[in-house]
Amino acid sequence: MDKQRTYRKIKALLEEIPGQSVKELAAKLKKNRTFISGYLKALEDLGYVTSRPIGPARVYYNEAQSTCEEG
DSSP: OOHHHHHHHHHHHHHHSSSEEHHHHHHHHTOOHHHHHHHHHHHHHTTSEEEEEETTEEEEEEHHHHHHHHO
């Protein structure tokens, strides 16, 4: 899976079901959590996704979904 394809898949999964954890995304993409965490960090640094802690986990949202929920 190339980098751009992985980014698109993550964003599509978060659009379909907002508020997913690294563990959930990793299971759906059949990749390990460390690998997916790296992609999520990059997407968050670029402003495409946001995260928030829920208990011991972090859940991720597409940026547009996060701002809609807060407003």
